[in-house]
Amino acid sequence: MADRRAGPPWRIAIVGAESTGKSTLAAALAERLAADTGWRATWVPEVLREWCERAGRTPRIDEQAAIAQAQAERIEAAAGSHDIVVCDTTPLMTAVYHAHVFGDHSLHAMAAAWQRRCQLTLLTALDLPWQADGLQRDGPHVREPVDAAIRGLLIESGLPFVVVRGTGPARLEHALDAVTPMLARVPHPRAGLFTRLAEREAAQPAWGWVCDSCDSPDCEHAAWLQRRRAR
Numbered sequence: 001m002a003d004r005r006a007g008p009p010w011r012i013a014i015v016g017a018e019s020t021g022k023s024t025l026a027a028a029l030a031e032r033l034a035a036d037t038g039w040r041a042t043w044v045p046e047v048l049r050e051w052c053e054r055a056g057r058t059p060r061i062d063e064q065a066a067i068a069q070a071q072a073e074r075i076e077a078a079a080g081s082h083d084i085v086v087c088d089t090t091p092l093m094t095a096v097y098h099a100h101v102f103g104d105h106s107l108h109a110m111a112a113a114w115q116r117r118c119q120l121t122l123l124t125a126l127d128l129p130w131q132a133d134g135l136q137r138d139g140p141h142v143r144e145p146v147d148a149a150i151r152g153l154l155i156e157s158g159l160p161f162v163v164v165r166g167t168g169p170a171r172l173e174h175a176l177d178a179v180t181p182m183l184a185r186v187p188h189p190r191a192g193l194f195t196r197l198a199e200r201e202a203a204q205p206a207w208g209w210v211c212d213s214c215d216s217p218d219c220e221h222a223a224w225l226q227r228r229r230a231r
Helices: 022-037 047-055 061-079 091-102 108-115 140-156 169-183 192-203 217-230
Strands: 010-015 041-044 084-088 120-124 162-164
Touching: 010 022, 010 091, 010 169, 022 041, 022 084, 022 120, 022 169, 041 061, 047 061, 061 084, 061 091, 061 108, 091 108, 091 140, 108 140, 120 140, 120 169, 162 169
Parallel strands: 010 084, 010 120, 041 084, 120 162
Antiparallel strands: none
């Protein structure tokens, strides 16, 4: 089961295929949470990007585990001095790409076990245009298989997630809708974010359908399983 601790530090993981706005969202979400809640919030950048820029190449198969470990260590270091840590990827993304590129699933168990330390996992949707950006990006053709692999690993590991969609400010607002219920369980220094959530929930109609384009974890997971069984 995922770590459901009632108080900080909270780890909010952002995972997703390449060029789906993870870094932009992580930075904006940490800034907004700090401003709206009064909690000490920060974000941890992707280690792989720094590694590729420094080495001038992508990692070999034998270097992947160390990158996953470095990502985890940076997140834990940030959690030692902050209330909220927004993670621009986690070891789970290293495991998914390790399997995608090398056909090796040996990092899956470790990555899933670490992911349980996160109180919330946000999966960025494929609704943004692909853009070239550094050595670690392969091309738009890999986004759908990687997205499917992420969903598969999360679901098979029993790890809930929320899909974040939208362009521009709407993407951040969607992420805030997912994060706010978790933070609302404990006393907080400021009330702006929670007042906003209450107003939004009061305006929403009740619903109970299953589709493949909403942000309900149960709905997303049911739709994914239906597609998989139909193959």
